[in-house]
Structures are given as structure tokens and as C-alpha cells.
Amino acid sequence: MILNHFQTMVIFALAVSAAFAFLSKNEMNERIRYAVWAFLAFLVVALGLGWLMYPFSH
Amino acid sequence: MAQTQKIAINPALALVAAAAGWLVPGLGHALLRRWAKAIVYFCAVAILALVGLWMRGNVFSSNAADAFDMLGFLADIGNGIFYFLAGTINPAGADVSKAYGDYGTRLFATAGVLNLLCVLEVLQIGLGSKEEGPAAVPGS
Numbered sequence: 001m002i003l004n005h006f007q008t009m010v011i012f013a014l015a016v017s018a019a020f021a022f023l024s025k026n027e028m029n030e031r032i033r034y035a036v037w038a039f040l041a042f043l044v045v046a047l048g049l050g051w052l053m054y055p056f057s058h
Numbered sequence: 059m060a061q062t063q064k065i066a067i068n069p070a071l072a073l074v075a076a077a078a079g080w081l082v083p084g085l086g087h088a089l090l091r092r093w094a095k096a097i098v099y100f101c102a103v104a105i106l107a108l109v110g111l112w113m114r115g116n117v118f119s120s121n122a123a124d125a126f127d128m129l130g131f132l133a134d135i136g137n138g139i140f141y142f143l144a145g146t147i148n149p150a151g152a153d154v155s156k157a158y159g160d161y162g163t164r165l166f167a168t169a170g171v172l173n174l175l176c177v178l179e180v181l182q183i184g185l186g187s188k189e190e191g192p193a194a195v196p197g198s
Contacts, residue, residue: 015102
């Protein structure tokens with residue numbers, strides 16, 4: 001299986017945010033909102049940290 | 059305000075469900091009739107574990123050389139059946155000489171820790187210490 005790093009991170013974020021939503025929330029609306037929020041937070045933080053570290057790679 | 063309910067306390071069932079949930083992710087919740095949680099947890103753990111193994115991540119064994127290896131083993135053993143079938147799922151074995159395999163190691167460990175969290179929740183539900191809203195109550 002060949003996945004690039006971004007695809008791997010998306011799979012991680014999807015699985016973990018869905019599981020966290022069901023672990024921490026009871027109502028389905030709350031779960032969906034939490035899962036979407038956590039998924040986007042994973043992506044934004046990872047991309048942000050990636051760009052912050054970009055200058056150090058040169 | 060959401061109405062909360064508790065299930066009848068049955069320590070034996072809670073322990074059996076926890077053991078089942080460890081061996082097969084989501085099975086503990088299924089035994090407690092939490093169908094939605096069972097499906098979501100199984101899918102989440104299975105996807106992370108399978109992708110981790112297919113990426114040729116390292117699977118730590120019980121004869122750990124140091125504390126970090128032992129931590130890795132404790133995380134990996136949380137995968138239950140995926141840990142024991144790791145050699146079958148990925149016969150090529152681990153290859154952490156590239157970053158790709160290293161990411162696989164992290165995904166597999168994440169799956170194990172996630173499943174351990176689910177096992178703890180099964181215990182909480184089974185022992186009646188976790189209140190759940192109407193959406194999570196069986197039959198609602």
C-alpha cells in the first residue's frame with residue numbers, strides 16, 4: 001500500500017476524530033460537530049506546524 | 059437538558075465485554091448493545107491497524123529491550139486480534155528504514171491505545187459509572 005504523508009495523516013485524523021466524538025459526546029448532532037471540528041483541527045495544526053518548520057529544512 | 063440513563067450494573071458482563079472488546083475492537087460495545095459505537099470503534103481501530111501494518115510498521119514483542127519498547131508493546135497489544143494476526147496481515151514484516159514504515163508504527167500504536175480507551179469505556183458502561191444520553195441508549 002502506497003500512501004503519501006498527507007493521505008496517511010488524513011486517515012489518522014478521520015479515524016481518531018470519529019472515535020473521540022463517540023467517546024466524548026452522547027447526542028448525534030454533538031458527535032458530528034465534534035468530529036468535524038477535531039478532524040479540521042488535526043489538519044490545520046499539522047499543516048501549520050509543517051509550514052512553521054519549513055524554513056529549517058533549507 | 060438531555061435526560062441521562064444508566065444500564066443495570068452487572069460486573070461479570072462488564073468484564074466479559076471488556077475482554078471481548080480488547081480481543082475484537084467494538085465487540086464489547088456490541089455485547090452491551092451499543093451498536094453505533096461498536097461499528098465506529100471497530101472501523102476506526104481496524105483502519106488504523108491495517109494501514110499501519112500495510113505500511114510495514116514495527117510491531118513490538120513482549121521481550122522488550124528497553125522501556126520504550128515496552129511502552130510500544132503495551133500500545134500494540136491493545137489491538138487485540140490485529141496484534142496476533144500482524145504476521146498474517148503483513149507477511150513481509152516491518153521496515154522502519156524509511157519514514158513510511160515509521161508512520162506505520164505510530165498508526166498501529168495509535169490503534170492499540172484507541173482500543174484500550176474503548177475497553178475502558180466498556181467497563182464504565184458495564185459498571186454503570188458512565189451516564190449516557192437518549193441517543194446512546196439501546197432501542198432509542
